[in-house]
Amino acid sequence: MASTRRFRVTFDCAEPERLARSWCEVSGCVVPPPQGFATWDGVDRPLPPEDRGAWFACGDPSGVGPRLFFRRVPEGKAVKNRLHPDVRVGTGLVGAERLAAFEAECARLAPLQAVRVRLLHDDDSRLVMQDVEGNELCLD
Known part of the structure; x- marks a missing residue:
């Protein structure tokens, strides 16, 4: 019998904590300290200065997602993502209601420095955006 495997989604970026906290707002994830540590400072403190802040993580508060x-990473983003997250805000909605849900979420994400790229109307409308470091995401 097949089992469901747990997985994580990894973002290469310039500022891990900043991007993680932004994605927490987008996704509803939380930022508990890593297992075995009381705080994130406890993770970084023993590391050499150049390694501090090298990674950060967040997760679904229910532990399911x-x-x-x-x-x-040292290099900047240069091309379109081959994989991107879809933020499901229009599920079950059609027409003007679906577009209104996209616009409301777009407005909520703007203070996080998310940028609207374009609205796509094809087999399933979606709003393409970029996060604070230019990673693509879709409001779907």
Whole structure:
């Protein structure tokens, strides 16, 4: 019998904590300290200065959804993501109601420095956005 495997989604980025906290607002995830640590400072304190803040993570408060993991990489984002998250805000809605849900979520994400890219009307409308580091996401 097949079993469901737990997985995480990893973001390569310049500022792990900043991007993680932004995605927490988008997704409703929480930022508990890693297992075995009372705080995130406890993770970083023993590390050499150049390694501090090299990664950050957040997860579904119920423990059901995937963990989001953010790790610092030296290179910047150069091309379109091959994989991107869809934020499901219009499920079950059609027409003007669906577009209104996209616009409301877009307005909620704007203070997080998320940027509207374009509205796509094809087999299933969606609003393409970028997070604070330019990673694509869709409001779906």
